Amino acid sequence: MFTHFDRSVFLTGVLSPPILVNTSKPIKTTQYSVQMNMDINIDNLYMQGGPGKSVAEFQKKIVKGSMSFFPRLNESNVLEDSVIDLINASQDYTTAFTLTTFLNPYSTEITGNSFPYVANTNSFVFDVCVAEKIILKAKKDASVEISVDVIGQTDFDNTVPLVLPPDDLNIYRNLSWYDCFFTRTGSQIENAHEIEISVIKEIDQRYFLMSYCDMDPDNPVGIDRPFSTGVKSVSVSFKIVEHVTSVFDIFNYSFGGFYEGFNFSGNIGPIQFSVPNAVLKISSQNLTPSIIERTTEGFYRMAPNTPDTQPMLFTI
Amino acid sequence: MPLNNNFYGVYKFVTVKTKPISTNVTGLNPYIIQSLAVADSMQTNAKFYMQGTPLTKVLDIGNVSQTIRIDAPILVPPPNQPDLADGLQLIWDLANLQYTNSIPNNFLPLLENAKINIGTDKSNVNLTLKSDGDPNNTVNVFEINSGATAQGYINTTNLNNGARVAKNYDFYVNIGGFCFFVDSADIEIKVNSTDKNFLGVYQGDTLFPFNYTVPQDGLNGGTYTDGDPSYSGWQFPFIAVGGIEITATGKAVISIDANGNFINYNNIQTYQTTVNGLLAASNVTLQYSGELTTTATNFNIFYAGSDTLSGVLPPVFATNKAVVTTRNSNFSEGVMTTDFTVKAYVGV
Numbered sequence: 001m002f003t004h005f006d007r008s009v010f011l012t013g014v015l016s017p018p019i020l021v022n023t024s025k026p027i028k029t030t031q032y033s034v035q036m037n038m039d040i041n042i043d044n045l046y047m048q049g050g051p052g053k054s055v056a057e058f059q060k061k062i063v064k065g066s067m068s069f070f071p072r073l074n075e076s077n078v079l080e081d082s083v084i085d086l087i088n089a090s091q092d093y094t095t096a097f098t099l100t101t102f103l104n105p106y107s108t109e110i111t112g113n114s115f116p117y118v119a120n121t122n123s124f125v126f127d128v129c130v131a132e133k134i135i136l137k138a139k140k141d142a143s144v145e146i147s148v149d150v151i152g153q154t155d156f157d158n159t160v161p162l163v164l165p166p167d168d169l170n171i172y173r174n175l176s177w178y179d180c181f182f183t184r185t186g187s188q189i190e191n192a193h194e195i196e197i198s199v200i201k202e203i204d205q206r207y208f209l210m211s212y213c214d215m216d217p218d219n220p221v222g223i224d225r226p227f228s229t230g231v232k233s234v235s236v237s238f239k240i241v242e243h244v245t246s247v248f249d250i251f252n253y254s255f256g257g258f259y260e261g262f263n264f265s266g267n268i269g270p271i272q273f274s275v276p277n278a279v280l281k282i283s284s285q286n287l288t289p290s291i292i293e294r295t296t297e298g299f300y301r302m303a304p305n306t307p308d309t310q311p312m313l314f315t316i
Numbered sequence: 317m318p319l320n321n322n323f324y325g326v327y328k329f330v331t332v333k334t335k336p337i338s339t340n341v342t343g344l345n346p347y348i349i350q351s352l353a354v355a356d357s358m359q360t361n362a363k364f365y366m367q368g369t370p371l372t373k374v375l376d377i378g379n380v381s382q383t384i385r386i387d388a389p390i391l392v393p394p395p396n397q398p399d400l401a402d403g404l405q406l407i408w409d410l411a412n413l414q415y416t417n418s419i420p421n422n423f424l425p426l427l428e429n430a431k432i433n434i435g436t437d438k439s440n441v442n443l444t445l446k447s448d449g450d451p452n453n454t455v456n457v458f459e460i461n462s463g464a465t466a467q468g469y470i471n472t473t474n475l476n477n478g479a480r481v482a483k484n485y486d487f488y489v490n491i492g493g494f495c496f497f498v499d500s501a502d503i504e505i506k507v508n509s510t511d512k513n514f515l516g517v518y519q520g521d522t523l524f525p526f527n528y529t530v531p532q533d534g535l536n537g538g539t540y541t542d543g544d545p546s547y548s549g550w551q552f553p554f555i556a557v558g559g560i561e562i563t564a565t566g567k568a569v570i571s572i573d574a575n576g577n578f579i580n581y582n583n584i585q586t587y588q589t590t591v592n593g594l595l596a597a598s599n600v601t602l603q604y605s606g607e608l609t610t611t612a613t614n615f616n617i618f619y620a621g622s623d624t625l626s627g628v629l630p631p632v633f634a635t636n637k638a639v640v641t642t643r644n645s646n647f648s649e650g651v652m653t654t655d656f657t658v659k660a661y662v663g664v
Contacts, residue, residue: 050327
């Protein structure tokens with residue numbers, strides 16, 4: 001076997017250019033798959049003289065995808081700016097963020113003649129991104145992991161080439177389980193084995209017929225992206241997995257309910273969180289010959305205008 | 317095992333008798349349609365007399381009617397390619413066949429009803445055509461073509477370039493002065509028509525010979541030629557054309573901005589909707605007592621097609637003024653909407 005070592009290498013994620021949050025803040029991800037997304041179905045058939053499918057139906061043109069990463073701390077125990085931006089954007093329903101990749105521009109010929117997905121330069125920016133769902137997951141003996149589901153839309157084409165950010169010379173360590181501390185109504189949750197906190201938004205992306213009221217009739221511009229990426233609702237839920245260590249714990253068991261809320265708060269390294277009025281849903285308790293594992297799920301019983309006061313959940 | 321799939325409609329092409337605006341020549345022209353349904357009916361009742369038997373011996377055979385229903389898409393070609401012969405083109409060409417200088421011509425099929433459904437997801441047209449059902453018409457009002465003929469129409473209709481279904485960004489609307497977010501707009505063109513049957517005309521001995529025999533069918537297209545003993549066609553109706561009505565109904569959306577501010581759509585257009593914008597009387601031109609409240613050019617629905625804007629309605633109808641007749645506002649936790657109805661002046 002003869003291998004051409006001098007010809008090419010596969011591009012791996014390690015070698016790919018960094019992704020920028022809010023135009024200038026690099027983020028190192030373990031997985032990144034945010035793409036422009038548009039379903040095109042070719043199911044339409046007519047009395048058309050032959051069996052060839054020639055008529056397409058273009059669906060919503062949006063940005064969609066997900067990313068996950070291990071938040072990192074520098075020598076001063078400070079998170080990267082990009083991570084802070086993403087966490088704040090996830091809890092503030094009025095805040096969007098941008099994502100920039102240094103991919104080659106998409107062809108203008110792919111999806112028709114409107115400009116929003118045309119990148120005129122070597123940069124490609126998703127202008128309006130909303131964190132539809134963020135999950136912070138801390139598990140015993142593991143690094144803390146954050147995953148974000150992104151949905152959004154493009155805005156303007158980006159005519160100014162982006163420049164690569166300067167090399168980051170800081171050294172970092174992963175945020176780990178041993179940076180975490182959790183309390184339930186003031187008492188430390190000692191037996192926790194895994195904690196998961198999610199902020200979930202209900203998104204509505206609508207579009208409308210174009211208005212002829214004040215447009216230039218000689219230069220009509222159709223916009224084939226949604227009018228807005230609107231947030232209709234915000235909810236916060238959590239999951240606590242505990243390993244039962246005493247007989248007392250077995251009977252100290254909540255079936256959930258609405259009667260009495262409790263305060264669930266803690267620290268995930270420099271990320272403080274507080275759910276001042278948590279409600280438990282029905283829990284499950286798995287009794288095995290080895291470790292007894294109990295999972296408690298709950299949600300944040302918030303007032304409708306709670307998300308208007310920021311930060312409503314995470315303080316960094 | 318032989319493959320036999322010749323029955324599928326996708327291999328066929330429909331031609332309809334029209335007068336395309338581009339050529340102004342009347343004939344059978346191909347259009348891309350989803351479905352065509354033809355209903356022929358002849359009123360027939362059993363008659364019973366004092367006849368000594370309950371068995372049917374006498375039938376009262378009445379008039380013939382023919383209704384043609386067409387469902388066709390609105391299509392957009394690739395950039396810089398010519399427009400397709402789609403449902404919208406079919407309506408235009410039919411109107412061009414039937415009206416010259418606002419006067420109807422005596423051509424069938426008659427466009428009786430057209431619904432242009434414009435939505436953010438999908439747009440299409442539904443047509444109801446009327447013909448007299450006379451099997452002896454010399455020119456059919458439609459034909460189903462197959463084989464090489466059908467394949468030839470692929471280029472004629474410009475379907476060879478491919479197409480896409482029209483979506484929200486292909487339409488530009490200003491209905492009754494609404495400068496708002498319009499979710500959907502349906503336009504109905506209704507041509508009032510009446511079927512009339514008459515007694516046969518006997519025009520005297522000089523035209524009909526004494527040996528005149530009663531014809532058995534409507535030969536010669538129902539057209540009398542001097543001295544033709546086979547003139548018939550009485551069973552097939554005369555179709556009288558009444559007025560043309562154009563009504564638009566739709567759904568406008570009330571303000572999306574939570575703060576009730578003006579909304580800017582990508583800096584291209586400024587919408588003037590506030591939370592209460594659609595409820596203000598001045599914005600919907602409902603009539604004040606004793607007034608005629610219209611605004612010039614307040615009924616415009618344009619279609620971008622390949623590049624340039626053209627009106628959705630047939631040019632022969634030349635419509636640009638309208639009044640708002642109903643407004644139903646709906647408030648819920650979802651999108652707040654106003655359903656509206658607009659009646660347009662035709663030819664104004």
